[in-house]
Amino acid sequence: MFDSKVHVLDHPLLQHKLSILRDERTGVKEFREIVSEIATLECYEATRDLPTEEVEIKTPVATGTFRVLAGKKLAIVPILRAGLGMVEGILTLIPSAKVGHIGLYRDPETLDPVEYYCKMPQDIAERDILIVDPMLATGGSASAAIDCMKGYGCRSIKMMNIIAAPEGAARISKDHPDVAVYVAAMDDHLNEHGYIVPGLGDAGDRIFGTK
Numbered sequence: 001m002f003d004s005k006v007h008v009l010d011h012p013l014l015q016h017k018l019s020i021l022r023d024e025r026t027g028v029k030e031f032r033e034i035v036s037e038i039a040t041l042e043c044y045e046a047t048r049d050l051p052t053e054e055v056e057i058k059t060p061v062a063t064g065t066f067r068v069l070a071g072k073k074l075a076i077v078p079i080l081r082a083g084l085g086m087v088e089g090i091l092t093l094i095p096s097a098k099v100g101h102i103g104l105y106r107d108p109e110t111l112d113p114v115e116y117y118c119k120m121p122q123d124i125a126e127r128d129i130l131i132v133d134p135m136l137a138t139g140g141s142a143s144a145a146i147d148c149m150k151g152y153g154c155r156s157i158k159m160m161n162i163i164a165a166p167e168g169a170a171r172i173s174k175d176h177p178d179v180a181v182y183v184a185a186m187d188d189h190l191n192e193h194g195y196i197v198p199g200l201g202d203a204g205d206r207i208f209g210t211k
Contacts, residue, residue, distance in 0.1 A: 005178075005179065005180045005181060006164075006169045006172070006173060006180075006181045006183070006186075007045070007180065007182045007183070008184075008185065008186050009041075009042060009045050009183065009184050011041065011045075013041060014038060014041050014184045015184070015185075017034050017037055017041075018038065018162065018163070018184050020034055021035065021162070021200050021206075022198065022199070022200045024201070026206075028206065028207070028208075028209040031207060032207050035089070035134060035162065035203070035207060036086065036088050036089035036092075037089060038086075038162055038184060039085075039088075039089030039132065039160070039162075040089040040090065040092050042160050042182055042184060043089065043090045043093050043094070043130070043160070045182060046130065046158055046160050046180075047074075047094070047130075050069055050071070050128075051070045052067040052068060052069055052070055053068060053069075053070035054066065054067055055067075055068050071128075072126060072128050072156070073097070073098070073126070073127050073128070074096075074097040074098075074127055074129075074130060075097060075120075075121060075128070075129050075130070076090050076091070076094075076097050076098075076099050076100075077099070077100045077102060077120075077129055077131045077132070077145065077149065078099070078102075078132050079102050079103075079104055079131065079132070079133040079141055079142070079145050080101055080102065080103040080104070080117060081103075081204050081208065082133060082135065082203040082207060083131075083132045083134070084207075085134065085203070085207040086133075086160070086162075087099060090130065097130075098123075098124075099121075100118075100119060100120035100121055100124060101117060101118070101119050101120075102117070102118050102131075102148055103115065103116045103117030103118065104116070104141040104145060105141075106137075106138070106140065106141060112140055113140045113141040113143075113144040115144065115148070120152060124154060125152050125153035125154055127154070128156040128157075129149050129157040129158065130160055131145050131146065131157065131158070131159050131160070132159075132160045132161075133145075133161055134162040134163065134207075135162065135163055135196060135199070135203050136159070136161040136163070136164035136165065136168035136169060136172070137165050137167070137168050137190055137195065137196050138165075138167060138168055138171065139167065139168035139170070139172050139175075140171070142159055142161075142172055143171055143172060143175040143176065146172070146175070146176045157178075158179065158180045158181070158182065159172060159180070159182070160181075160182045161181065161182070161183045161184075162183065162184050162185070162200075163183065163184065163186075163187055163196055163200060164181070164183040164186050164187065165186075165187055165190045165196045165197075166186060166187075166188075166189065167189070167190050168190075169181060
């Protein structure tokens with residue numbers, strides 16, 4: 001099974017917004033907006049351990065010592081195409097983050113990931129990485145994306161998903177025990193087609209209106 005590095009975030013706001021995403025009646029515009037909002041809320045939790053340092057700042061009233069972010073910079077790496085829906089919500093909190101892209105799709109027969117695109121910032125190895133994809137189903141694409149980032153020399157990697165299946169979480173825990181995973185919900189299981197049950201359907205189709 002999955003380990004303590006898999007964090008299920010049960011904040012009431014997250015759960016409320018996730019329930020709207022699950023509803024088959026939710027339209028493209030609202031679905032896309034809520035995916036971005038959930039990404040913002042999840043990012044708040046996923047970055048809780050970012051290092052800070054003290055600096056001196058003069059306010060209109062007095063001079064004091066206050067904390068600001070320190071250490072390495074961040075990079076957001078969405079798994080195409082559905083992961084794109086989460087990027088803007090994270091950039092709302094971390095506007096200076098750079099964005100890389102990994103294109104992976106699941107072979108419909110084997111369910112194994114196939115890479116078709118990979119483009120990263122030049123200094124990617126020097127950054128903390130946040131890989132994003134709304135759904136963590138079999139875990140194959142997520143594991144392949146993490147392998148890709150490790151191939152670039154990245155050492156600090158986190159995974160952020162909206163919904164996970166136990167099978168996918170277990171796969172990441174097995175393949176990459178050093179990677180923390182943040183999800184808004186851990187659903188029941190995968191069906192015979194590799195979809196999360198009860199899930200929310202195909203996240204990419206619902207974000208981009210292509211179903």
